[in-house]
Amino acid sequence: MDDRIAGLLKDLITTLIIVGLIAGGGYAITGTWPFMVAVQSGSMEPNLNVGDVVFLVSPQKKEIITYLDGKETGYRMFGDFGDVIVYKPNGDGSKTPIIHRALMYVREGQKIGNYVAENDGYITKGDHNLLPDQPLLSKPVKDEWIIGVAVFKIPYIGYFRLIFG
Numbered sequence: 100m101d102d103r104i105a106g107l108l109k110d111l112i113t114t115l116i117i118v119g120l121i122a123g124g125g126y127a128i129t130g131t132w133p134f135m136v137a138v139q140s141g142s143m144e145p146n147l148n149v150g151d152v153v154f155l156v157s158p159q160k161k162e163i164i165t166y167l168d169g170k171e172t173g174y175r176m177f178g179d180f181g182d183v184i185v186y187k188p189n190g191d192g193s194k195t196p197i198i199h200r201a202l203m204y205v206r207e208g209q210k211i212g213n214y215v216a217e218n219d220g221y222i223t224k225g226d227h228n229l230l231p232d233q234p235l236l237s238k239p240v241k242d243e244w245i246i247g248v249a250v251f252k253i254p255y256i257g258y259f260r261l262i263f264g
Contacts, residue, residue: 130157131247136185137257138198142225146178147249150258153198155185155247163248165221166202176249179226183249186223188237190244198249199223199232205239220244 125134138151147153161182164172169180176182185198202224205216216222220239224231233239 129155129247130160131155134247136196136198136246139195140225142227143177143183143198143200144227146226147183147198147252148254150255152253152257153183153185153249154251154253156250158184158242158245158248161248161250163201163221163245165204166200177226177252184221184223184240185246185249186221186237186240186244187246188232188244190241196246197223197232197236199225199228201240202231 126132128134133155135152135154138147138149138153141149163184164174164176164182166179166181169175169182174180179200181200181202183198183200185196187196188194200223201221203211203222205211205220205222207216207218209216211222214234216233217238218241220241222231222233223237223240237244
């Protein structure tokens, strides 16, 4: 019986060390936490689907290119111009983060259609959505609200995360 408990403890400690190395290594490489997220809604279809796992890097490690700048230069990510970012709506960490495309950067007081920006930040929109996130889901996204910039995806393996979490 003691050998079985010792073996179980050894396996448990080994597993915790491996998970710690993966988590620590991922953070060291990407500069953000979490460094991967599962897409939870269809707002980014057809470019990102529910269950896709998206890998992120810190905005300090990768410049955010907006849709407007990407259209000008030809830069595309996930099927359209510009970068996709993950951010905390209005900086509120208790709310589910949003993964949407950065359309443009605005300055406080700048008018876009009938909307006047309350602060400097990014105007964002899901690829499948008709309207931008601002002002309904969030104020313009401040740099400090950004969790990461999406750089890579693995299709559908995030369903496991969504089922259990």
